[in-house]
Amino acid sequence: MNTQRYFIELCYDGTHYHGWQLQPNAVSVQEVLNKAFSTILRQPVYTTGCGRTDAGVHASQFFAHFDVKSVDDGPFTIDYAKVLRSINYFLPTDIAIKQIFPVAADANARFDATxxxxxxxxxxxxxxxxxxxxxxxxxxxxxxxxxxxxxxxxxxxxxxxxxxxxxxxxxxxxxxxxxxxxxxxxxxxxxxxxxxxxxxxxxxxxxxxxxxxxxxxxxxxxxxxxxxxxxxxxxxxxxxxxxxxxxxxx
Structure with a gap:
């Protein structure tokens, strides 16, 4: 089964979130994104962010990556425009995805940032x-x-x-x-x-x-x-x- 890694560029109003990172008893931006992409792409999706913003902090530019598995041995392809429209429709108004693009399998939103x-x-x-x-x-x-x-x-x-x-x-x-x-x-x-x-x-x-x-x-x-x-x-x-x-x- 082949896997393709994608980067997303997003922005968010952090007012109602307990920061970026998943929290056991509070809603985070990462949690909301994981659920949205898992629903739209119909498979479990786990995002890795470029950093970890604290509760209440905003981001006008933020990057994250995630992996998507193909349903067979062929390459996985997505309709970027369609997924972008769908994910933004699904997400709450305080989170927006600006773009989605494929990257190398070892590209890392957190560790590759300079x-x-x-x-x-x-x-x-x-x-x-x-x-x-x-x-x-x-x-x-x-x-x-x-x-x-x-x-x-x-x-x-x-x-x-x-x-x-x-x-x-x-x-x-x-x-x-x-x-x-x-x-x-x-x-x-x-x-x-x-x-x-x-x-x-x-x-x-x-x-x-x-x-x-x-x-x-x-x-x-x-x-x-x-x-x-x-x-x-x-x-x-x-x-x-x-x-x-x-x-x-x-």
Whole structure:
């Protein structure tokens, strides 16, 4: 029986999901996708994502792969346009599949990714249309100081201080290629790109940079926090609602 591996590009509103990964007692994006593709393709389908977003985190670009078995010894082919229409009709409105395409049997959505980018959105005035999609804070922080601290963060690779404890990873090293705050109308957005991210890392970095922006610590104080490799020394993780996975490169 032949097997064909496929990649899917998707996006989702993470508000009503307990993150990407399957959970025993909560609904996840992965669970909903597995059920939808299994129904449409009429065989068990298990998706593997390019990463693991936390509960409430959104993704404007996300990739996953899955394998499909042929019913005989011949090659498995699907009508991509038909499956795309069917799966999007079947899925809830907060998850959308952008494209489906075949890949090599050893292609891996998680391990083959070379760059991931996130954005964290903050606004300063109450706005019902931003609730759940941006973090509301009352006082505008000093963006110049926060960008000085962000530049310092880019000098390092070991980010143990920003990682959730008791995670099963081989290393806490990440190569950050962009870390920058940009002003928007009525708010600010933090852009960060790296080859990989640790669990809770972006939200912890944003929380720490906000400490700098509120002048609770100097930008240089970030060095002491990173060198300590102690999560308790970094800032409190900000709410998940403002975080978006925006780009994945291969």
């Amino acid at each position: 760059l991931r980018s996130y954005e964290y959105h903050i606004h300063f005035l109450k706005d019902p249309f931003k609730a759940g999609y941006s973090y509301l804070i009352r006082d505008k922080p000093d963006i110049l100081l926060m960008n000085k601290a962000a530049d310092i963060i880019r000098e390092y690779t070991d980010f143990s201080c920003f990682s959730k404890s008791n995670t099963q990873v081989k290393t806490n090293n990440c190569k950050i290629t962009r870390a920058e705050w940009v002003e928007t109308e009525g708010g600010i957005v933090f852009h960060i790109s790296a080859d990989r991210f640790l669990r809770n890392m972006v939200r912890a970095i944003v929380g720490t940079l906000l400490m700098v922006g509120r002048k609770e610590i100097e930008p240089e104080g970030v060095r002491e926090i990173i060198n300590s490799k102690n999560r308790s020394n970094a800032g409190t993780s900000v709410l998940a609602c403002g975080l978006y996975l925006t780009e994945v490169k291969y």
